[in-house]
Amino acid sequence: xxxxxxxxxxxxxxxxxxPFALHxxxxxxxxxxxxxxxxxxxxxxxxxxxxxxxxxxxQAMFYGVGSYVSLLTVSRFFPAHPNFWLALxxxxxxxxxxxxxxxxxxxxxxxxxxxxxxxxxxxxxxxIVFQWRDLTHGDDGLQGITAPPxxxxxxxxxxxxxxxxxxxxxxxxxxxIHYWYVFAAIVLLLVLVFVRTLTTxxxxxxxxxxxxxxxxSTFVGFDPARYKLAAFVIAGALTGLxxxxxxxxxxxxxxxxxxxxxxxxxxxxxxxxxxxxxLGPLVGTGLVMYLQNVISGVTDSWRLIxxxxxxxxVIFLPGGLLGPLRDRSAxxxxxxxxxxxxPPSPTAPTASTGGAP
Amino acid sequence: xxxxxGLTIVFGMLRLVNFAHGAFYxxxxxxxxVIVKQLGLPLPVGLIxxxxxxxxxxxxxxxxxxxxxxxxxxxxxxxxxxxxALVVEETLRLIFGGTTQTYPLPAALxxxxxxxxxxxxTYRIVFAAGIVLLVVAVWLFxxxxxxxxxxxxxxxxRTMVQLLGGNVRLASTVIFALGAGLAGLVGAGAxxxxxxxxxxxxxxxxxxxxxxxxxxxxxxxxxVLGGLLVGELQSVTTIVQPAASDVIIYVAMALVLLVRPxxxxxxxxxxxx
Amino acid sequence: MSDALxxxxxxxxxxxxxxxxxxxxxxxxxxxxxAVIGPNGAGKTTFFxxxxxxxxxxxxxxxxxxxxxxxxxxxxxxxxxxxxAFQTANIYPDETVLQNCRLAALAKLQGTFAPTFFRxxxxxxxxxxxxxxxxxxxxxxxxxxxxxxxxxHGDKKRLDIAIALATGPEVLLLDEPVAGMSIEEVQKTxxxxxxxxxxxxxxxxxxDMDLIMGISDSITVLHQGRILxxxxxxxxxxxxxxxxxxxxxxxxxxxxxxxxGAR
Numbered sequence: 001x002x003x004x005x006x007x008x009x010x011x012x013x014x015x016x017x018x019p020f021a022l023h024x025x026x027x028x029x030x031x032x033x034x035x036x037x038x039x040x041x042x043x044x045x046x047x048x049x050x051x052x053x054x055x056x057x058x059q060a061m062f063y064g065v066g067s068y069v070s071l072l073t074v075s076r077f078f079p080a081h082p083n084f085w086l087a088l089x090x091x092x093x094x095x096x097x098x099x100x101x102x103x104x105x106x107x108x109x110x111x112x113x114x115x116x117x118x119x120x121x122x123x124x125x126x127x128i129v130f131q132w133r134d135l136t137h138g139d140d141g142l143q144g145i146t147a148p149p150x151x152x153x154x155x156x157x158x159x160x161x162x163x164x165x166x167x168x169x170x171x172x173x174x175x176x177i178h179y180w181y182v183f184a185a186i187v188l189l190l191v192l193v194f195v196r197t198l199t200t201x202x203x204x205x206x207x208x209x210x211x212x213x214x215x216x217s218t219f220v221g222f223d224p225a226r227y228k229l230a231a232f233v234i235a236g237a238l239t240g241l242x243x244x245x246x247x248x249x250x251x252x253x254x255x256x257x258x259x260x261x262x263x264x265x266x267x268x269x270x271x272x273x274x275x276x277x278x279l280g281p282l283v284g285t286g287l288v289m290y291l292q293n294v295i296s297g298v299t300d301s302w303r304l305i306x307x308x309x310x311x312x313x314v315i316f317l318p319g320g321l322l323g324p325l326r327d328r329s330a331x332x333x334x335x336x337x338x339x340x341x342x343p344p345s346p347t348a349p350t351a352s353t354g355g356a357p
Numbered sequence: 358x359x360x361x362x363g364l365t366i367v368f369g370m371l372r373l374v375n376f377a378h379g380a381f382y383x384x385x386x387x388x389x390x391v392i393v394k395q396l397g398l399p400l401p402v403g404l405i406x407x408x409x410x411x412x413x414x415x416x417x418x419x420x421x422x423x424x425x426x427x428x429x430x431x432x433x434x435x436x437x438x439x440x441x442a443l444v445v446e447e448t449l450r451l452i453f454g455g456t457t458q459t460y461p462l463p464a465a466l467x468x469x470x471x472x473x474x475x476x477x478x479t480y481r482i483v484f485a486a487g488i489v490l491l492v493v494a495v496w497l498f499x500x501x502x503x504x505x506x507x508x509x510x511x512x513x514x515r516t517m518v519q520l521l522g523g524n525v526r527l528a529s530t531v532i533f534a535l536g537a538g539l540a541g542l543v544g545a546g547a548x549x550x551x552x553x554x555x556x557x558x559x560x561x562x563x564x565x566x567x568x569x570x571x572x573x574x575x576x577x578x579x580x581v582l583g584g585l586l587v588g589e590l591q592s593v594t595t596i597v598q599p600a601a602s603d604v605i606i607y608v609a610m611a612l613v614l615l616v617r618p619x620x621x622x623x624x625x626x627x628x629x630x
Numbered sequence: 631m632s633d634a635l636x637x638x639x640x641x642x643x644x645x646x647x648x649x650x651x652x653x654x655x656x657x658x659x660x661x662x663x664x665a666v667i668g669p670n671g672a673g674k675t676t677f678f679x680x681x682x683x684x685x686x687x688x689x690x691x692x693x694x695x696x697x698x699x700x701x702x703x704x705x706x707x708x709x710x711x712x713x714x715a716f717q718t719a720n721i722y723p724d725e726t727v728l729q730n731c732r733l734a735a736l737a738k739l740q741g742t743f744a745p746t747f748f749r750x751x752x753x754x755x756x757x758x759x760x761x762x763x764x765x766x767x768x769x770x771x772x773x774x775x776x777x778x779x780x781x782x783h784g785d786k787k788r789l790d791i792a793i794a795l796a797t798g799p800e801v802l803l804l805d806e807p808v809a810g811m812s813i814e815e816v817q818k819t820x821x822x823x824x825x826x827x828x829x830x831x832x833x834x835x836x837x838d839m840d841l842i843m844g845i846s847d848s849i850t851v852l853h854q855g856r857i858l859x860x861x862x863x864x865x866x867x868x869x870x871x872x873x874x875x876x877x878x879x880x881x882x883x884x885x886x887x888x889x890x891g892a893r
Binding site for chain 2: 057105106119127271307314
């Protein structure tokens with residue numbers, strides 16, 4: 001419990017420091033917020049890949065649909081009373097239904113087929129959105145839809161307002177940061193709390209067991225398909241949330257949010273950052289998005305470099321950048337466990353002293 | 358449609374699904390382009406060189422990179438082939454630029470044939486015929502030759518084949534190269550019809566896969582049947598309701614998954630975990 | 631047949647044209663220790679796999695406690711009380727020995743799926759109890775905190791059995807439990823099986839004839855996918871057909887060299 005609190009505190013501090021650090025390395029102000037928003041989807045994706053062992057190449061469909069639904073809620077569905085929370089809720093709800101249906105059809109299939117199937121479904125949604133010009137404006141996408149202020153009970157905040165101005169020297173000006181960043185940071189923190197609780201829970205324990213040895217898990221009495229479906233739906237919902245936020249933040253969206261590249265980018269961010277770690281996907285997202293923005297100004301072959309680095313990581317460092325950190329801490333824990341030499345007394349079973357390694 | 362068949366044979370038969378397949382197709386297309394357009398050599402030369410070049414590349418890839426992944430879990434394999442596909446796509450883009458390019462057709466094959474009830478571009482007919490021949494050739498090879506036997510057995514049970522003395526390593530490299538070469542050949546041959554751009558790889562990957570799912574995983578005739586069905590479905594939809602023509606194949610795929618997950622002609626115990 | 635705990639009628643499994651099991655009419659009563667033997671390729675493991683739900687049945691019926699379970703999925707069968715220990719020890723190598731058993735106990739206690747997103751399994755004290763009990767049954771309590779993948783071959787097989795035990799089965803299927811074990815380990819396992827046989831029904835596939843003859847209540851002999859003979863150890867030992875099936879009839883005494891070599 002204490003360890004968890006300490007962890008969240010550290011993350012919170014990191015989130016506070018992040019925009020300033022980014023400014024130091026020439027990231028533009030909105031980048032921090034964008035990274036956090038996309039990071040939510042990456043964390044969701046990691047739940048699927050790192051913990052459930054499912055490689056989905058179709059997360060873009062949840063991301064894209066999420067963004068369209070949130071923007072449409074505000075502009076088309078309820079133009080008279082646009083409500084921020086409603087936009088998020090509708091987006092997540094619809095995406096959850098999507099994920100449930102698609103997941104039910106796909107989770108029973110072997111890794112490779114699952115990956116391509118999710119890609120195929122994503123393509124399907126890509127075309128649906130593309131063709132449904134009436135609703136989505138097809139190729140042009142949706143633009144210029146300002147997000148309503150965030151209702152907070154007694155008051156509401158326009159998230160685009162800046163923080164009070166305060167010159168912080170090389171760290172920039174406090175006013176560079178908008179309330180959007182604060183909001184995104186809070187949402188991300190909540191998502192991290194949720195995912196961490198999930199992975200250390202009974203559910204997470206079983207999920208991990210299924211990933212480690214599905215056959216054994218089946219014959220121990222777990223139903224792998226339902227667990228995978230649950231993971232798929234949760235990951236999809238998180239991705240949809242991310243998309244919804246992105247739409248509202250950028251006041252626009254386009255069919256590109258549903259294409260193969262977008263799906264691929266989630267894969268890259270997560271694998272790069274660290275597939276079995278909680279924060280790895282965030283690190284990956286931050287790193288890649290930052291480099292994308294900075295380097296692509298310099299050279300055209302950015303994407304080639306990205307691809308090569310990705311291949312290199314998969315071959316040489318499959319745990320991602322944060323992988324070694326996690327391996328060391330896991331090894332340390334295992335070592336501590338084996339040091340406990342006294343076996344439990346034969347009659348009285350010992351109460352377990354903490355979560356499994 | 359014919360292309361889909363060509364590629365899906367490879368998928369379905371060899372049970373070797375990897376992202377780089379699309380990349381092989383694209384490489385084949387570009388090699389063909391270089392040969393025909395820039396070197397000015399006749400198309401048949403392109404059709405011979407392209408698959409060889411692609412196969413060579415595939416062998417290189419297999420030996421250098423993929424060999425480390427044979428015993429690892431499929432996820433790692435998918436990831437690495439995905440990465441490779443990306444790298445290939447980007448390299449092609451850098452070399453050839455991002456715009457679509459077209460092949461010139463050899464004079465003898467351009468124009469149309471009058472088939473009595475309709476005229477049809479000559480090249481398409483020739484190409485379709487070529488695909489059919491290719492398909493038959495591959496089928497014969499796999500079904501009738503000793504080597505093909507090793508290939509088929511190896512797909513079913515790698516370890517067993519090794520124990521029986523078959524050289525699985527060599528066989529898999531050959532299968533891989535064969536598949537790649539086929540993809541390259543189809544790529545080179547199809548480009549006069551579909552034109553070439555760096556995205557070609559991925560854009561054919563998915564429809565091919567859909568065809569395999571519909572027709573049945575692991576089934577040769579399933580892939581053929583699937584390809585025909587999908588082709589027909591698309592043509593019909595384009596006439597009736599053009600907007601739906603892109604989506605219809607995915608809807609069909611979803612239906613098949615729902616009703617008969619192993620595909621129309623697939624083997625039922627193939628895919629389950 | 632009507633008081634059988636587990637029974638099959640006309641159970642058949644075909645792979646393409648090849649019939650691995652044909653028309654098997656089998657039944658075992660509660661508390662029995664039944665050995666299933668036969669030369670390699672007789673279809674023993676296929677039979678067990680169908681009982682456990684690992685392989686789909688081509689035709690025929692499986693009845694457990696009076697209820698047909700022929701199409702019931704694997705996890706559900708475990709929940710009902712049919713547990714299987716694998717031929718090649720199938721464990722979670724990266725988890726501790728204790729955790730391996732805890733997972734099995736957890737499955738029994740929570741069912742095939744539980745959306746417990748926010749609770750930890752440590753809340754369920756019974757999980758640890760069962761896990762420890764299973765480990766002490768197979769005498770692996772000392773190794774509770776060891777990494778399962780690091781265990782010796784014999785220990786891994788015993789862990790596999792412990793995992794099956796932790797699910798609280800009524801019927802335990804053991805597929806070659808002593809394969810590859812040293813003499814002491816075989817003796818240990820012999821004692822273990824006898825103890826277990828007093829608490830539950832045990833079905834065991836084995837080639838070690840000393841073991842089989844010593845502990846079984848009754849034996850079913852499979853040959854080329856069909857039942858060749860059934861009876862007490864004495865009856866089987868005397869049965870000429872069984873002797874013939876084993877290529878020179880070394881049914882009595884130590885396991886035939888043919889079996890070991892051909893594996």
